[in-house]
Amino acid sequence: MSPIFHETTKLEQEPIVLIIAEKNIVARRIAHILSGGRYSVKKICGIPIYFFTLNGEKYASIGLKGHIMDYDFPQRFRKWSLPDLKDIIWSPLIVVAREAKHIEALKSLAPFVKRVIVATDYDREGELIGLEAVHVIKKAGKRNVEIKRMKFSAITREEILRAFRNLTEINKGLADAADARRAIDLIWGATLTRFFTLASNTSDVYSIGRVQTPTLALIVKREKEIESFVPQKYWEVVALLENGLKAKHKKGRFDSIEEAQRVKLRSTGLAEVFRVEKSTRKRRPPHPMDTTTFLALSASIGISVDRAMKIAEDLYRLGYISYPRTDNTVYPESLDLIGIAKRVCKGPYAQYLQLILSQETITPTRGPKETKDHPPIHPVEYLPIGKLSKEHEAIYDLITRYFLATLSPPSVWEHAIVHMKIGSEEYLLKGRRLVDPGWERILKLIEEESEEDEEMLKFDIVKGQKFKVHSIKVVEKKTRPPKRYTQASLVKEMERLGLGTKSTRHEIIRKLFSRRYVEGKYIRPTNLGRTVIELVEKFVPIISSSELTRKIEKEMDEIEAGKKCKEEVINNARRILKEIFEDLMKNVALVGNSIRESKKKDLESSKKVGICPKCGAPLIIAKSRRGKRFIMCINYPKCNVTYPLPQKGRIYILKETCAGGKIHKIKVVWREKGVKKEWILCPSDYKEKSE
Ligand SMILES: [Zn+2]
Structure with missing residues (x-):
């Protein structure tokens, strides 16, 4: 049945039960399932709200865009300055709006809300996102609004109806753990990133992160092992x-x-x-799929961990797979494994159902870790071919084959040794x-x-x-040197060392690439990534070690379990950071010199565009703090000779010179509507267009 669209935007003065979902598509699906398709849509502040009536009560369902609020430092810390840094560690944090329209929409609804049902993803971040929305409603005058929690692991009809009939309470420990992580990571990252960047007195940003830096250290350490490896x-x-x-x-x-x-x-x-x-x-067959296994397998079929997580989230929200963030490797008793197998064994998978059902007893595999929040990742509905993108199909195929394999008979191999x-x-x-392929008919690892x-x-x-x-x-x-990490082996190593969580690891890896600290399919550090780790290891080795990060991660588990309070853990982290910072400040001049020296070494090894007309030193291509490229004298900041460069396209340095033989001409190559274009110019003649 198609939804009935109301044209009016005026809210009826009736009390409503407000369902808060993490994304718009989920809000719509929940409304669709609970109302049997009889819902209407109204936009408030540009945000669609889905209205329906159930058992005589009026409901509204709204989808957010992840976190709607965030932490920041007070105004006086917006500008980066070294003397301010000691105060930043203990500065109170302010709450800032991240999604202003969603907040406005919630405020408009608030006067009518009699009960809130938090239906965000069931984990730390989801609980916090839900409470952010509750906070907005309470602040808008609804102090005593009733709050309920709807927990589900898949967005299917049965699962949503079951969750709706079994509403529970908000778990504050869960939200507090996410909140503490957010606060600690902000304070930690800001203090140390600002310190190294300001100490360097260069145009580069030296980003340091609580999980990011120990992870980068793993990659640099491996590269050094490879370099110092002497083959036997x-x-x-x-x-x-x-x-x-x-x-x-x-x-x-x-x-x-x-x-x-x-x-x-x-x-x-x-x-x-x-x-x-x-x-x-x-x-x-392998044990049921947790997030680490999922990310590693996705990377091994050529889909980056970050992309794989995004696709898995899509598949989850569209109702094809269960929640993709879980450490659980044991199927819960309540999960109807045979029912799921029957439902998804269509199309290319139809041939496998017989293999599973022909067993006398079906004994799914069990992994080492059992959690109660979500089941291991599994398909919930058949995805017809051609409905979504090829990448979505590849990820769905991986999850489905893996799931079917965990229910299938073992494979049988014959081994022989002839003496x-x-x-x-x-x-x-x-x-x-292979005598009997068993599960290996379905899944090839x-x-x-x-x-x-x-x-x-x-x-x-x-x-x-x-x-x-x-x-x-x-x-x-x-003998061969140790292998470089791949995204697959890195995500596994991070889990083993307790770096990050199921929800953050893929994001940390993405940041290392986007900040140009690492590169390649077989991950190696860039000069910049190496410099950061060398600095940290020289002056504050503790922030590149995994022990400290693991310790803080453990404290967040204790918040979740209700054993520690959020403030205590945040303040502990501040105390550790303060000690680290005081040590660093004693060495600020040394740190600065080290950074500039290693940068100079990098510059000297980069390609020369010409000779500085003022001081005779080499001219090279550099990047400004804001990511703009330009030509500068290697003696910067002592010598201030610079030339602007076109920002688009790939630059090639030609043999031919100009400007009296001092500078090489450059060729810029770019694509415009699929057509390759090029432009040869003398950098000293180039004038920047005002944009
Ligand atoms: Zn110069």
Whole structure:
């Protein structure tokens, strides 16, 4: 049934029950489900409100845009200054509007509200967002308004109706934990970022964050391990047999080539099998999907963790998957797993239902962590192909296959090890093959390379069998450096170290990329990222260590559990920060020198555009604090020679010179409506257009 649209914008003077959702689309879906499609829409301050009547009561449902309020420092701290920093740590925080229209809409509704139902996402941030809206209504004069909480893990008809029939109370501890995190991160980030930026006296911002900096430190540390890695040579002895079989000497790794050569000389004649070990092993499907597993798998199929979370949120709000932020890896008893499997096994998944239902008993896997807030991530409804974007389909497919796999029978692998003698030396042939794919028919997980050969099992090798030896080879190998992190391995490592939460990790990784501290699919630090960590480790190693962050994270868990109060935890963090800051202030001149020196080193290694007409030093391309690029003399700020540059397009420095041979011409290449355009100019002639 289509909704009935009211043309009037005047509110009827009837008391209403106000449902507060986190996003507009959720507010509309809740109204749709509860009213059976009989709702009307009115816009207040540009925000759609969904009205309906239920059991004789009038309801209104409003969707917010995440947090509608935020913390900030009082006016006097807006300008960055070093002497002010010691006061910023203990400065009271002020609450500022983040979504003014939503706040106005709530204020207009407030006089009519008799009861509020908070229906935001059920977790720390959601609880806080709900309470922000309640705060607006209370401040608008409704001090004693009744407040209820509606908790759901999926936006489906059954789940919304169930949640609506089982309203509970607001959990203040949950909201306080989010509030403390927000306050601490603001104070922490502002104090340290401002300190390093002001101490540097350069045009760069040196951003420091409570979770961001220890995470960046992991990446820098790994890069240094790779750089200082000295590969070790070692050797393997391999026998090439008839039928393309390859046997490896039992010892595996030889540290001296002489020893490997001696073994080769002793390996003469035919290869004779003297033992065959065979076994079958069952592999259980993976445990139910938590957020870390989800993000890591998404990254492994080429979707960044940040993008994957956004897509998962869309799928959740549209009613295709359950809530995507959870640490839970155990399906709750109440979840109708078979019902869900039947509902989603359509289209490409239809073929898997039989596999699941044919089991005598269906035993879903269990993971190590069980929480009560949300079930592990699972599909709730079938997503028809072509309805959403390809990326949405890929994420839905991943979640659905994974879910179906957790209900499926184990796979069965046959393993074989063939022991053979060549001369007096023992060689091994290892093989494995999939006998019964079980859950692996549904889900393919990328795994470490295996040395086990599938072909070999085709030959049914038995004891006493002999093979011709074509040749014996001594193969030189090198030990490999540790691998760079990928987004997948980084998000797992962050969880292991207690850095961030299920709701913040993807965001931290995004920030590291957008602030140009790291780059690449195999993540490596940029010069800037490296400089930040080197500075921090020289002057305040504690802020790049994961222990401190983990400790504060634990205190936030204690707020949630009602064991500590918010103010106590915030003030503790302030005390720690004050000590760190006092140490830093003693070294402010040293910090400044260090930053400028490492920056100079970076500049010297960057490409030169020419020679400064004033002081003869190299001219290079730099970025201003506001992100504008320009040409400057490397002796800045002592020498003030600069030239503006076009801001759009890619810049190439040409061999050809201008300005009396002092400056290289540049070529700017950009695309306009898909057409490649280029412009060759002399930087000293370029005049900035006023924008
Ligand atoms: Zn100069």
